[in-house]
Amino acid sequence: MKILVGYKRVVDYNVRIQVRPDGTGVVTDGVKLSPNPFDEIALEEALRLREKGLAEEVVVVAIAPADAQAHLRNGLAMGANRAIHVVADGPVQPLTAARVLLKLVEREQPGLVLLGKQAIDDDANQTGQMLAALWDRPQATFASKLELDGQVARVTREVDAGLETIEVDLPAVVTTDLRLNEPRFIKLPDIMKAKSKPLETVPMAELGAEAGDFLGHGPYAPPARRSKGVMVKDVAELVAALKAKGLV
Amino acid sequence: MSKVLIVAEHLDGRLNASTARCVTAATALAPQAIDILVLSDAPDAVAAQAAALAGVATVRTVARPENAHALAAVLAPQVAAAAAGYSHLFGPSTTFGKDLMPRVAALLGVAQVSDLMEVVDARTFKRPIYAGNAIVTVTAPADAVVVATVRTASFAAAGTGGSAGVEPLALDVALPGHTRFVGLAAGKSDRPDLQTASRVVSGGRALGSADAFSIIYSLADRIGAGVGASRAAVDAGYVPNDMQVGQTGKIIAPELYIAIGISGAIQHLTGIKDAGTIVAINKDAEAPIFEIADYGLVGDLFKLVPELEAALAG
Ligand SMILES: Cc1cc2nc3c(=O)[nH]c(=O)nc-3n(C[C@H](O)[C@H](O)[C@H](O)COP(=O)(O)OP(=O)(O)OC[C@H]3O[C@@H](n4cnc5c(N)ncnc54)[C@H](O)[C@@H]3O)c2cc1C
Numbered sequence: 001m002k003i004l005v006g007y008k009r010v011v012d013y014n015v016r017i018q019v020r021p022d023g024t025g026v027v028t029d030g031v032k033l034s035p036n037p038f039d040e041i042a043l044e045e046a047l048r049l050r051e052k053g054l055a056e057e058v059v060v061v062a063i064a065p066a067d068a069q070a071h072l073r074n075g076l077a078m079g080a081n082r083a084i085h086v087v088a089d090g091p092v093q094p095l096t097a098a099r100v101l102l103k104l105v106e107r108e109q110p111g112l113v114l115l116g117k118q119a120i121d122d123d124a125n126q127t128g129q130m131l132a133a134l135w136d137r138p139q140a141t142f143a144s145k146l147e148l149d150g151q152v153a154r155v156t157r158e159v160d161a162g163l164e165t166i167e168v169d170l171p172a173v174v175t176t177d178l179r180l181n182e183p184r185f186i187k188l189p190d191i192m193k194a195k196s197k198p199l200e201t202v203p204m205a206e207l208g209a210e211a212g213d214f215l216g217h218g219p220y221a222p223p224a225r226r227s228k229g230v231m232v233k234d235v236a237e238l239v240a241a242l243k244a245k246g247l248v
Numbered sequence: 249m250s251k252v253l254i255v256a257e258h259l260d261g262r263l264n265a266s267t268a269r270c271v272t273a274a275t276a277l278a279p280q281a282i283d284i285l286v287l288s289d290a291p292d293a294v295a296a297q298a299a300a301l302a303g304v305a306t307v308r309t310v311a312r313p314e315n316a317h318a319l320a321a322v323l324a325p326q327v328a329a330a331a332a333g334y335s336h337l338f339g340p341s342t343t344f345g346k347d348l349m350p351r352v353a354a355l356l357g358v359a360q361v362s363d364l365m366e367v368v369d370a371r372t373f374k375r376p377i378y379a380g381n382a383i384v385t386v387t388a389p390a391d392a393v394v395v396a397t398v399r400t401a402s403f404a405a406a407g408t409g410g411s412a413g414v415e416p417l418a419l420d421v422a423l424p425g426h427t428r429f430v431g432l433a434a435g436k437s438d439r440p441d442l443q444t445a446s447r448v449v450s451g452g453r454a455l456g457s458a459d460a461f462s463i464i465y466s467l468a469d470r471i472g473a474g475v476g477a478s479r480a481a482v483d484a485g486y487v488p489n490d491m492q493v494g495q496t497g498k499i500i501a502p503e504l505y506i507a508i509g510i511s512g513a514i515q516h517l518t519g520i521k522d523a524g525t526i527v528a529i530n531k532d533a534e535a536p537i538f539e540i541a542d543y544g545l546v547g548d549l550f551k552l553v554p555e556l557e558a559a560l561a562g
């Protein structure tokens with residue numbers, strides 16, 4: 001079985017995001033970029049399935065600008081067999097990403113597509129569900145446990161009420177939650193090895209996916225700030241303050 | 249004129265409070281009508297609760313045995329079919345809505361607005377990105393239905409007292425058998441629900457163990473609060489996943505939030521931005537949580553929390 005893994009490049013989660021003063025977007029120049037944390041979890045899960053002998057090939061995919069080659073090499077260094085770089089001019093919206101991924105799915109015929117539950121830049125939480133719909137296949141979102149048994153996947157999902165388990169026929173789309181696994185660290189020799197692994201570059205237009213960037217974006221603004229409160233010296237002062245506000 | 253269809257979230261015959269919040273978001277569009285869609289194997293009880301929400305015109309019910317559990321792959325084609333004639337299709341930004349609505353949007357070939365937090369006009373909305381560190385205004389095209397998930401913490405729940413009509417809806421759609429419900433392990437608790445509680449007490453990594461978390465529960469029970477946690481506390485296994493507050497957990501807006509032994513990472517803070525009053529107890533005076541707390545108290549939680557509980561008893 002082949003596993004296709006979404007591997008988006010995003011602003012690193014430790015970066016303090018600044019909105020540009022003119023409201024046209026957030027500052028991304030000179031800012032550290034990293035793989036989306038949920039996608040590292042997706043890749044880790046795919047690698048573990050391969051290591052268990054349940055998959056033969058793991059392919060990482062990023063739809064990203066031309067300068068994202070090093071990012072894909074990162075995925076190869078972590079252990080993917082091959083990478084596909086769909087070159088786009090700028091960010092694409094989830095429906096476009098799903099349509100592009102569907103083209104790759106049709107070409108690659110994976111048994112499983114593993115994506116993150118959300119990209120931490122747009123926080124959309126849409127692409128996996130959209131891909132599953134367009135592909136007319138099952139989806140198992142927010143996975144915290146994944147077991148393969150022949151042509152069926154049993155997935156535990158983190159839902160508001162607790163943990164839900166569903167069974168889906170393969171092929172299917174699974175999106176990862178944080179507790180699915182802990183991604184491995186990349187070792188130096190693997191970075192060297194990754195240099196000789198196949199990395200295919202495809203201009204997005206060549207895949208023939210219909211565009212789906214239907215939402216206009218902007219202006220951007222910083223969030224309303226909470227004003228800094230006061231420090232109280234002890235429990236008595238805290239309780240008095242809460243009582244005065246009628247909160248306890 | 250707008251016409252809104254809201255997909256009801258429900259479990260065990262009870263309408264989830266998120267639906268009433270979607271109604272308030274829909275009201276902001278000043279629409280011609282707000283309808284609610286109830287998909288269930290036995291929709292009557294939920295439909296009656298939905299019909300009582302103020303501002304709702306009609307509740308549409310689809311009763312099929314396949315709808316016994318909320319499987320997105322099963323529900324989505326029905327929602328897409330029911331969307332005909334509506335300008336807006338809303339679901340809550342809960343795990344239910346996040347799972348379902350993008351699948352519906354893709355079937356309809358339209359984009360989705362995730363986490364709608366403010367209605368500017370019928371096609372223009374505000375939503376948070378980058379864990380709430382930026383707010384972007386998005387504009388949906390005029391010629392397509394607007395599919396959105398509503399950030400429930402941004403809208404108060406609509407009141408009751410309404411008396412909408414309930415109409416069964418016959419949908420001729422084939423449903424897939426490729427997705428099957430196996431089970432739900434729900435955290436059983438008599439405490440107020442985290443997402444709707446007016447007071448929440450949360451504990452972080454500092455608690456150090458599942459046993460130690462009992463002081464958090466005890467304080468919460470004293471003031472009738474729901475209980476939450478940081479991701480670190482969930483990952484460490486002190487509490488179950490459904491208690492996580494934050495970017496990837498629950499986004500909540502209680503009147504009072506007490507963060508205990510939580511550092512205040514940006515991913516946690518995004519979950520409590522709309523809380524009324526935030527109290528933080530942390531032994532590190534430099535902890536980022538104090539930058540946003542209304543009341544900060546520096547010290548050892550193992551001493552202060554029992555003291556606080558005792559003081560509140562008096
Ligand atoms: C993609 C992504 C998504 C994430 N989503 C979430 C999310 O949804 N929710 C979330 O919470 N986190 C989330 N995180 C994790 C987040 O970045 C932090 O790691 C996490 O919130 C830290 O939890 P904490 O505050 O309990 O632990 P720590 O950061 O370790 O803080 C513990 C605090 O306890 C204090 N302390 C220790 N002992 C005592 C004592 N005896 N008395 C008083 N104070 C004490 C310390 O001073 C410290 O401030 C996410 C991270 C990523 C990368």
Ligand SMILES: Nc1ncnc2c1ncn2[C@@H]1O[C@H](COP(=O)(O)O)[C@@H](O)[C@H]1O
Nearest residue numbers: 006007063115116118119124125126127
């Ligand atoms: N440009 C992209 N390149 C690769 N994968 C993507 C891209 N956009 C979205 N994805 C995948 O879809 C997931 C959810 O993204 P989103 O719907 O934007 O929150 C991500 O975690 C990725 O796995």
